[in-house]
Amino acid sequence: MTVASLVDVENQCPVPVCSPAARRDEDCVETHHGEMVADPYRWLEDPRSSETAEFIDAQARFAQEYLDQQQERPRFKDLLTSLEDYEYRSAPSRHGDYYYFSGNSGLQAKSIVYQQSSFDTEPVVFIDPNTFSESGNVSLAGYPFSPDGTVAAVVLTENGSDWRSVRLMRADRPGELGPVEITGLKFNSPYWTRDNQGFFYTRYMDPAKANLDGQTTESSTHGTIYYHRVGTPQTQDQLIYAEPDQPNLLHSVVLSDDDDQRFLLLYSCQGASNSHRVMVWDRSTENGTIQSPVFRPIISDFKCAYKFISAHGPCLYFITQLDAPRWRIVKYDVDQPADGFQNVIPQHPTDILKAAAIAYHQYLVVLYQRHAVGQLSLHDRETGKCLGTIRVPSSSISGILCKRRFPTFYFAAASSLRPVQLLQYTFPEAEPPALTPEVYFTGLSKCNFDPSKYETRQVFYPSYDGTLIPLFVTCRRDLVLDGSHPAILYAYGGFGSSVSPGYNISRLAFMLAFDGVIVVAGIRGGGEYGQTWHDAGKGHSKQTCFDDFQAAAQWLVAQGYTCPRLLAIRGASNGGLLVGACINQRPDLFGAAIPEVGVHDMLRFHRFTIGHAWTSEYGDPNDATDFAYIRRYSPLHNIQTSRPYPAILLLTADHDNRVSPLHSFKFAAALQHAVAKSSPGSTRAQPILLKVGRNSGHGGPTTIQKSIDYEVDVLCFLALVLQQSVQKTSPMEVIPDN
Incomplete structure (x- = not known):
């Protein structure tokens, strides 16, 4: 019997069969600070094992059978396609003899970079990422030009991985990638030197020894600065800076963009905390060379964040949180270091x-x-x-x-x-x-809907401690607040990152198809109100994020926007952790949950990829006090059996080497086991599905068409579990071309 043949006749709701069973290794137990912690799905941490591959395939079949029950899939695809089908163009930028901009006619798989000699001439294709591979899995991550504009360093990624490579392209030879490939880059792009002869870059592994296919879980450490000279192989690149005794420091370089390109700044960061040390090499002095710069520290204490703006004369301009939790702009006169940092724009x-x-x-x-x-x-x-x-x-x-x-x-x-x-x-x-x-x-957009009939309202709701949290609500202007409408609630709440309502085709399609409500919450842990807001939701205050999010759900229900059965929640990365923790703590508040590329094993996150950098945000599981706090909310270790869960769709990607998919694998297997154990033989529990994006990374699918298919699955899931049919008045038709 297939999933599609099972229907709850009483409620006309699809009912899933039991989830695929994953092997449990009951002997896998690890001791953390005197506590024995079972880890029966540790074997899923190996992305290349045949057993992990079988697990992924079984989950894919189960999820697809369930989602294929939704008969509106073609209409969802048409709606998402029409919302995505709008022409895009970036700002023009001048490099040498040409202007450059990127653009997309609407539904091209990837945006194209164009070149033109003046605004009056016809643009020509300079870089077309759609030609990089037949599969479409190679993407463009940037193309910084040499100062004279004659050569671009074309930065490429494959399968959505954070790993990057660089090929050179001459301005007078559009579309021709040079033969030399520079590999091993991650999180950064090259910075050209003023003489146009080479560039600096950061790499994390020896390209000759590393596995850079994007599926490794190996920790990314020992970031090292190199200089590459044009026309030479990478094996001849010059080591510029390294700290072997501090493997977890993240290093990057920035060249000032003043006419003389006088300064080379070396940033070092302790994890993801944005606490910086900054050193500078002044090229106007006689000390050092490009291949051997002499740095001197101007910020050495890792106490707060500094973001370099630019240089003017001897002055370096920064945005900083030094004595300013809401940030200020300061300048530092390299010729007068005793003056320290001087205010330009105060907090x-x-x-x-x-x-x-x-x-x-x-x-x-x-x-x-x-x-x-x-x-x-x-x-x-x-x-x-x-x-x-x-x-x-x-x-x-x-x-x-x-x-x-x-x-x-x-x-x-x-x-x-x-x-x-x-x-x-x-x-x-x-x-x-x-x-x-x-x-x-x-x-x-070519979607036939009238934006004037909808509105975004900003409101402020009280959290558990009375703190007012900003909330954006987008819905029909004349929506009746009677609790009958589905809603989707999104938040992030981490790393000082702010969220605001932007154009998002998945959320818009949800609103248009189901007459739904889109909600974006600026919970603590983010940067909506500066460092104080961030600090209130990190480390040993992380629970505040979850409380704020749950309070948002309760407020929406109390105001009549929706009801728990019709409320879906979604969050990605740190937001995936947020969703995972909240469905454990208050499953009764939600009808559906979509944790996306989430961090779910909070006792081992620091062991994989760049996870060691997140200890500044979450705490260090190797520390007994931090461990005790993290243990109380770690999604994988707090799964409930006493209360039913909402429907859950876990989304991850096979080449996500930022938040490894092992987090979602283990969480899905553990959830499915717990639900099966609490309701043996039952087919009435809500589904727990896992979808693994193929040849994609932390940022999701690598082409527009794959992104649309990805979101079609999400809409099918929500339509099924929230029992929503497409509104008869929904603008599901595409505006025809003239």
């Missing part, structure tokens, strides 16, 4: 400073965030004086592109209901007048 009384850039020589373009909503302002570079605010009708601002020699800068703005819009601002000859940007490019 704002309420708003969070998120980013800044030097523009047109004398200005600072500054991105603030007020209650998780982006705001742009202009400041005098020297004095920090605010010259005005740029009016942007949007909640999400990103991608500020400034060039100090050009009077125009660009930035992207988005909302829950409209695709990204590219805006531009041009500095006038005199003092800036009313600061109103111009639209440079707008992509319009």
Whole structure:
């Protein structure tokens, strides 16, 4: 009997058969600080074993049989395709004799990089990632140019892996990748030297010895800075900096973008805490060479975060949290080190400073965030004086592109209901007048729905301790709050990262297909209100994240937006941990849960890939006090058998070498076992499904078509478990081309 043949006649709800059984190794027990902890699915930590492959295949068959019960799959695909089908274009950037921009006509598998000699000439294809491989699994991660614009360092990834490689491409030979390949990069891109002869990069493993296929779980340590000279093999690259006795430090280099490219900055970071040490080599002195720079520390204590903005003359500009939990801008005069850091723009009384850039020589373009909503302002570079605010009708601002020699800068703005819009601002000859940007490019979705009938509301709900948490709710303007509508709640709550409502086709499709409600919560642990907000949800305060999220669910029900049976929750990465912990603690609050590429084994996360860097966020399981706290919420180790779980769809990827899929494998197997044990022989429990993305990584599928198929599965799952049919008034038709 197949899954598709089983239907709950009374409720017209699909009923799954029992999940595939995974072998349990009852002898696998590990002692942590005197506590014996069973780990019966430890064998799933080996991604290359035949038994793990069989487990993945069995889970795939079970999940697909269940999802194939949904008859609306073709309509979901049409809806998602129409929402995705809008033209996209990035801001233009000048390099040497040409302008470059990336663009997508709508449904191209990957965006293409174009080259043009002037804005009046027809663009030509410079880099087309769609031609890199027949499978479409090779993607473009960047293409930094040499200072003279004659050569681009084309950064490639395969199967969505964090591992990167570099090939060179000449500006006068579009589409031709050079023969030399530089491998072993991770999390960073090359920085060219001013003489155009080579670049610096960070690598984490010896390319001759490492397995860089993206499926390894080996810890990424010993980040090392190298210099590569154009025209030579990687084996001749020059070692620039390493700290063998500190293998977990993360190192990167930044070259200042002033005309003289005077400074080379060496960043070292303790884990993911954004606590930095910064050293600088001043190329204007006689000490050192490109192959052997002489660094001197300007920040050596790892006490807080510093983000380099740019240099002007002898001054280095930084955004920092030094004595400023909401961030401020400071400058450091390399020629007058005794003066230390001088304020340029002090900490704002309420708003969070998120980013800044030097523009047109004398200005600072500054991105603030007020209650998780982006705001742009202009400041005098020297004095920090605010010259005005740029009016942007949007909640999400990103991608500020400034060039100090050009009077125009660009930035992207988005909302829950409209695709990204590219805006531009041009500095006038005199003092800036009313600061109103111009639209440079707008992509319009071909989905036939009227955004004016919907709205995004920002509200503030009380958490368990009375703290008000920002919440964005997107739904139909005339929605009746009677608890009858499905809702999907998303949050992240970690690493100081803020969330705001942007254009997301999966959430939009959920709203349009089911007359649903989209909810984004800015819970503690994120960066919505600066370092204090982050600290309130990390380390031994991590439970606060889960409490905030559960309070959001309760508030939505109390206000009549939805009810527990119709409330789905979704989160990715650290957000996957959030979802996993919350379904253990309060399964009664939710009707469905989608933990995506989540961190679920919190007792062993530090042993795999880049997990050691997260101890600054979660604590170190090797420390007895940290272990005791982490043990209380680790999703894998707190599975319940006394209360029924909501329907669960775990999503992961076979080439995710940031959060290894082993986390989802073990959590899925343990959940399925616990549910089967608590309800032996029952076929009425909610489904627990695991889907493993093939040839994809932490960021999800690598092409637009694969992304659409991925989200079709999500909509099928939600339609089945929330018992939703497509609304008769839903705009499921595509606008025809003229």
